[in-house]
Amino acid sequence: MTLVTWNVNSVRAREARLLAWLERHLPDVVCLQDLKGVEATFPLAAVQALGYHAVVHGQPTYNGVAILSRTPLVEVARGMDDGIDDPQARLVAADIDGIRVVCVYVPNGAEVGTEKYEYKLAWLRRLRDWLGRTARPDLPLVVCGDFNIVPTDLDAHDAEAWRGSVLLNDVVRGRLADLQDWGLSDVFARRHPEGRLYTWWDYRNLAFPTNAGLRIDLLLATRPVADRCVDAWVDRDQRKGEKPSDHAPVWIRLD
């Protein structure tokens, strides 16, 4: 089974590229983030024509997440249903072939000290609490998406340039550690301990040609899934050419 996470930075702007990429690679499960639109604007018929089932959780203009799967998605959850009134569409989950797949778009956080940053920290705590309530670390589960957290200094081209930012600081890393302590492991990092492999490059300043990137798109798996992971890679080709997202797809293969 192959599983991919990709922040597409608008599914409408990326539609042609997404469909061509799906048709070419036929991944089994795809977690998409930053749809930037409501469900009605998602190219559902086109992905279905390629053999995918889909669950879409969107909103106008911002955020939005979806899971595509070649086999049916069941036990679908849109949002965390934790009693907090939150209009931001940042989480969708479903069971696929016995694996709980959770697709997340963690808030960016703007600047440390802002309301958006406090929302990011609170959202990460809610995610940890939601997992604690609704899932078990001894069962197959993967949380994948754009975490907007640089896990270690090996995951930044220039850690000093980002240190103290909303993406790279001890507090957000502590929130990531809380998720890992619950029972999730960063399966990409496990397969690439040397680091220096990135998933996002700024559109500006020739960041991609100079490989000035960050690894912020993560796949966190419980032990039963992590033990099945035999490969993990970044599809850098999707950051090239006409109208790319600023994020590349991150793949894992489970045996």
Added chain:
DNA sequence: ATGGCATTGCAACAATGA
């Protein structure tokens, strides 16, 4: 110290991202 670049919604740039 700032912008750069891209996207959406709206019809001018403002909000947002990372």
